[in-house]
Amino acid sequence: MRLLDFLFPERRNSAAIARDRLKIVLAHERASRDAPDFLPDLQKDLLDVVGRYIEIRDDMLRVNLARSGETSLLEINVELDGAAIKPVKNGGGKTRPAPAAIVVAKPDPGSHPPWVKPG
Amino acid sequence: MSAKVIVLTSGKGGVGKTTSAAAIAAGLALRGHRTVVIDFDVGLRNLDLVMGCERRVVFDFINVINGDAKLNQALIKDRRNDNLFIFPTSQTRDKEALKRDGVERVLDELRTSFDYIICDSPAGIEHGAITALYFADTAIIVTNPEVSSVRDSDRIIGILASKSRRAEKNMDPVEVHLLLTRYAPGRVEKGEMLTIEDVKEILSIPMVGVVPESESVLRASNTGTPVVFDEGSPAGQAYLDAVARLLGEERELRFLKPGRRSLFRSLFGRA
Ligand SMILES: Nc1ncnc2c1ncn2[C@@H]1O[C@H](COP(=O)(O)OP(=O)(O)O)[C@@H](O)[C@H]1O
Numbered sequence: 001m002r003l004l005d006f007l008f009p010e011r012r013n014s015a016a017i018a019r020d021r022l023k024i025v026l027a028h029e030r031a032s033r034d035a036p037d038f039l040p041d042l043q044k045d046l047l048d049v050v051g052r053y054i055e056i057r058d059d060m061l062r063v064n065l066a067r068s069g070e071t072s073l074l075e076i077n078v079e080l081d082g083a084a085i086k087p088v089k090n091g092g093g094k095t096r097p098a099p100a101a102i103v104v105a106k107p108d109p110g111s112h113p114p115w116v117k118p119g
Numbered sequence: 120m121s122a123k124v125i126v127l128t129s130g131k132g133g134v135g136k137t138t139s140a141a142a143i144a145a146g147l148a149l150r151g152h153r154t155v156v157i158d159f160d161v162g163l164r165n166l167d168l169v170m171g172c173e174r175r176v177v178f179d180f181i182n183v184i185n186g187d188a189k190l191n192q193a194l195i196k197d198r199r200n201d202n203l204f205i206f207p208t209s210q211t212r213d214k215e216a217l218k219r220d221g222v223e224r225v226l227d228e229l230r231t232s233f234d235y236i237i238c239d240s241p242a243g244i245e246h247g248a249i250t251a252l253y254f255a256d257t258a259i260i261v262t263n264p265e266v267s268s269v270r271d272s273d274r275i276i277g278i279l280a281s282k283s284r285r286a287e288k289n290m291d292p293v294e295v296h297l298l299l300t301r302y303a304p305g306r307v308e309k310g311e312m313l314t315i316e317d318v319k320e321i322l323s324i325p326m327v328g329v330v331p332e333s334e335s336v337l338r339a340s341n342t343g344t345p346v347v348f349d350e351g352s353p354a355g356q357a358y359l360d361a362v363a364r365l366l367g368e369e370r371e372l373r374f375l376k377p378g379r380r381s382l383f384r385s386l387f388g389r390a
């Protein structure tokens with residue numbers, strides 16, 4: 001309906017909306033797909049450090065690298081809901097042994113974000 | 120030996136893979152290349168209908184993979200073109216029947232006597248689709264100008280780059296081409312459909328063809344004739360152009376303007 005579109009331009013161009021939505025979702029999905037190999041190790045180290053201060057389960061810490069055009073964003077999410085704070089002695093200088101089993105999901109080109117999953 | 124394996128894949132179903140596989144295989148045959156088109160859509164088997172040879176199927180791909188039939192017992196020679204052969208699939212429900220080593224053996228045998236091996240992939244990103252693309256040298260990503268099709272195409276491009284044989288063996292990557300089908304210029308003009316440029320920019324792979332939405336495609340499948348044999352069909356012409364580009368020739372894109380009847384419609388009416 002050309003005439004209507006002309007009179008009400010904001011009704012127009014659902015194709016442009018489709019294009020913009022696709023660009024955003026695909027930027028996200030591609031970043032997950034091409035997640036670099038160091039993410040699992042980073043996750044492991046972070047769990048180690050955070051774990052000195054807080055009782056934390058493997059699945060409470062997530063690492064993601066998002067890329068959009070020129071910028072990259074390293075996201076580290078630590079879920080603290082209900083986590084117990086550990087009594088800290090001298091700043092907790094001792095290294096806790098790494099959590100027993102962290103199985104890292106290979107970045108499947110599927111829709112899952114590359115959250116490192118517990119085994 | 121030097122046969123090229125070309126897969127038509129998309130992720131999403133119903134976008135025109137089978138139509139395109141039939142048209143491109145027939146187009147390559149028309150250009151004098153010995154071509155076989157294989158149906159990888161185990162369980163559904165539609166290529167035989169689209170190619171018009173459904174009543175001549177005796178043995179199929181799975182029979183050959185399992186060693187129950189010889190290749191030359193299963194290949195169906197096209198009645199319209201001597202260079203064209205159809206390799207139908209089975210209607211078994213057992214999708215795992217498509218074993219990778221069996222497929223490899225059959226492809227290796229086909230390589231010795233064909234120039235082009237066209238693989239018509241099932242939809243999805245499961246076993247069947249992965250098997251269909253695994254051995255490809257070239258992939259034609261069949262895409263409709265529509266959000267879910269474009270997104271699924273992007274995923275398939277990612278899978279080709281990571282899970283194909285060429286990727287796993289660190290060979291030169293699979294050559295990927297975009298084939299935009301069911302393109303409706305009238306709707307694009309009205310801002311209702313993604314433009315060619317949109318899709319090209321989003322997927323950023325080279326374009327091998329744009330096939331317009333065309334009534335002749337349904338007519339062709341009704342009669343079991345690959346649409347390139349219909350000389351009056353814009354879709355058929357667009358597929359022949361795509362074949363020429365695959366062969367390395369330069370062709371301008373055609374059929375990008377709405378037909379005459381839709382000028383009135385695009386002003387006042389619906390598509
Ligand atoms: N260019 C086109 N114009 C009109 N209809 C088309 C076109 N391409 C495909 N179709 C129709 O779309 C439907 C799905 O096509 P098909 O080739 O079976 O898709 P797929 O193999 O990807 O599932 C069929 O009914 C086919 O006739």
Ligand SMILES: [Mg+2]
Binds near residue numbers: 160165
């Ligand atoms: Mg199909």
